[in-house]
Amino acid sequence: MSDREASMDVIQRELTSFARRARQKAAQLHPELSLVAHSMLDHMDKNGSCHAADLAGHFMLDKSTVSRQITMLEAEGMIVRETDPDDHRRQIVKPSEKGLDLLKGANRQRRASFEERFTDWDDTDVAQLAAYLRSYNAADVD
Template sequence: MPDRDVTISTIQRELTAFARRARQKAARIHPGLSLVTYTMLDHMRETGGCRGTDLAEHFLLDKSTVSRQTAVLERLGLIVREPDPDDRRGQILRPSEDGLRLLDEAHQQRRATFEERFTEWGDEDLERFSGYLQRYNAVS
């Protein structure tokens, strides 16, 4: 059985490689997007829209960082701001039509990449891998 330290080092290396690929793919999806701005845009879609403070809390970022990132998304025409119905002083950030189209295209590209990468994997391997990822991500 492999040494636990070696195994954890391997996991760390492989997850770092995964993150590096994710950053590169974000830039290919749109040259003005970083992985952070892309994931914020995706989170806005998942939640149906949210406030900047919600993004800061979800991603554990400073409000000024969120403000800069959302300004980029707005400049690119990928989000819209709407008055918060619960607090007229606040704004809800939502993906624009262009933002939704970009997210849909990115989802299709990612899906095709996964289909290609997993061609040789059997159903049991995929189910096991899916379960491990869910288990890993469930820990906060």
């Protein structure tokens, strides 16, 4: 096995471990806000209101999956639906005040968790990891 192949195996294992740990940590830090709900609320907060199709495209999910998530978020009072002012046949979704409050609380807790985890890392290493993750994730952006 070449060094590159061995590195690819390590990357695959470590990213899988990271994803599992992130999901578990999210449930521990803020049980009211799942990782999926957090991701969707965060996207809506950063980008303003959006259509369900926008969420499906951004997260590379089936529209029916997003529809179920939106219905759940709405039932829990985390989002509101409104008529799209540009096309009255469509609806837009955006975080409610409750959703924004939960999102802000979860973000504070997650930031504190990351700060704790990176206590022994110097600023250069943290910046390098951020750059690598940004570069890795940029490959999925249209």
